[in-house]
Amino acid sequence: MVYDVIIAGAGPVGLFLACELRLAKRTVLVLEQAEEPHSPLKRLPFGRRGLWGPSIEAFHRRGLLEAIASNPRAGAGARGQPSPGSMSSTSQLRGPAGHFAGIPFEYSNVDSTRWTYRLPGPADMQLGSETEHLERVLAAHAQALGVELQRGQGVEGFEASDEEVIVHAGGQRFRARWLVGCDGGRSTVRKQGGFEFVGTGPELTGYSVQAEVADPEKLRLGRHYTPTGMYTQWQPGVIAMTDFDGGAAHRTQALTLEHVQAVLRRVSCTDVTLQALHLASTWTDRSQQATTYRKGRVLLAGDSAHIHSPLGGQGLNLGLGDAMNLGWKLAATLRGDAPDGLLDSYTQERHPVGARILDWTRAQVALMRPSPHSRALEAILRDVLDTRDGATYFAERLWGVSLRYDLGGEHPLVGRSCPDFEWEDGERLGTRLRDGTGLLLDFGQHASLQALDGLWGDQVRYVASDVRNRLGLSAVLVRPDGFVAWASDTTPSPEELTRAAARWFTPREHRASMY
Incomplete structure (x- = not known):
């Protein structure tokens, strides 16, 4: 076969x-x-x-x-x-919304109203x-x-x-x-x-460890920077640590209790004792x-x-x-x-x-990095993350809100993930994409777009009906992966749409079967 x-x-x-x-x-x-x-x-x-x-x-x-x-x-x-990755207000949410190198930013600082083409929904x-x-x-x-x-x-x-x-x-x-x-x-x-x-080599060996600590009072919960590295204890005995050894211990050193304890003592700057090691693995920052x-x-x-x-x-x-x-x-x-x-x-x-x-x-x-320069930079970044602009920027990056493919096209929605539009009957864009085909959304039900129904065969389905919040849009062409290939705020011409779609879909009459 x-x-x-x-x-x-x-x-x-x-x-x-x-x-x-x-x-x-x-x-x-x-x-x-x-x-x-x-x-x-x-x-x-x-x-x-x-x-x-x-x-x-x-x-x-x-x-x-x-x-x-x-x-x-x-x-x-x-x-x-x-x-808060939608148009919903983040002011009602409290607590850390994410972090960058362990530096948290707060929900209350994230301004989601800047994300024009986002709609609340199941995702x-x-x-x-x-x-x-x-x-x-x-x-x-x-x-x-x-x-x-x-x-x-x-x-x-x-x-x-x-x-x-x-x-x-x-x-x-x-x-x-x-x-x-x-x-x-x-x-x-x-x-x-x-x-x-291609890329860059490792600076550190990272450890993920589950162990029994004989003297737990010597290791605080949370994330802690030290002069020799960093460790995080999420819950008692569940520890992550970074040892800036150039990645020397990754896949080369047996992860015995003695080795892990020695690294933990060095990184935590304590004389903590491990009495049992249940699980350990390593990783590096090789990129x-x-x-x-x-x-x-x-x-x-x-x-x-x-x-x-x-x-x-x-x-x-x-x-x-x-x-x-x-x-x-x-x-x-x-x-x-x-x-x-x-x-x-x-x-x-x-x-x-x-x-x-x-x-x-x-x-x-x-x-x-365990250096005064990094601690100085960390202090500045903490101040940035505590501002509305800073928290919003990091939320956009971390949550993928800023993801946009360079697809050409002048409309600001082109290349972005399509909003999860909801139709009057309660059906959503996400549901309509489940069969893996593209969508031509015609909110104004224009006669010009109706003429294109079926042009791309089973690659694209034509949907002519309005939605509860069209975000000022008149028509949208959505790829099978849910990203916007073309969009218009005004009544489009068939020629305009056909040119925009040509990069992604082949009209039925132009296909060359490979069977």
Whole structure:
């Protein structure tokens, strides 16, 4: 059998991409090296991952948000919470809304009225999810859609030609028209594919530790900077610490009780004693990115395409954004109805987003260095974050509100995530996007746009009815990933819309089938 797509890696990014491709009825095989999906590091407390605006919107638009948000193991504060990422007022919310290198900013300082094209709705929340639960939901959904998932079959190598990719895994050969590497920071697909991977080396080794502390009074709860590093104790015995050793201990040092205790004593500047070590892992702030996310019939997504420190909790969201962006473009390419350059727009759109996140994490490392210069900079940034402008800026970055692809077009909504419009019957934009097709929204029900109904076949559905709050818009063209390809505040001409859509959709009569 020749699959349309083989995906290396059954983490959240690989599974979500598989779901996107199956929405378009593509044949998908996911190969995963691990025989079992379970791991202590995927469970609380270390397996908790923050999901931000674009990821939550993506799950809402595919009907997955409720299942992901209803994790019974998540506990208080880890499940969905209302977020001021909409037009709703933040003045009614209290407490920390997020942080940058551990420096918090407050809900009350965030001015969400500046975000003109945001509407409240089901995706208007902040959400913490346990990695194991997230993978379980996505795996079940993928298999319900018809994705083939084989565990214990890690990709060992491949040969790519102009027509197909032959993948070697578990002593077997699999054939596909495309291969996507979602196999993590040490990606075999990226290495075998010869992708250039550039960036900066590590400054630190980070530790995540669960232990029994013999003298707990010596370690305070919360985040603490010291002359030799930083440690955070979220709850008794659950500790994160950073040791600025140039990353020397990551994957090179046995994580024994003695080693972890020595690092903790050095970083905390105490003589604290650990009497038992239950779990320990390390990470670094090495930040690297593939210079392109595509070489021929091989593509990269998630950590295979970019790695960075976990500071700020952006890595999972970045990878999920890759999957949502790539899925419909690769499906259109497979169907033969993709305009020229559509698949290349994946790298063009997502690479700058990844580069921005890498710099975001590098800046946090700079603030965490154990030096008087960093402490001085931290003091200044605390003052900035305590202002309305500062808190709003950091909220925009952290929550993904500022995400905008450079799609050309003059309207300020083009390239942004489409507002979650609500129709008079209560149906929302997110619900209408669940089948993975684009939408032409005609709020004024113009005769000129009605003439375009069916022009793009099953790539775009025409919706001619008004919404409860159109935000001053007359018509909007929405891509399958929920981002706005074109928008107008006035009655548009068919020619204007057709030109704008040509980059994303091919008219029915111009398609060249690949079957």
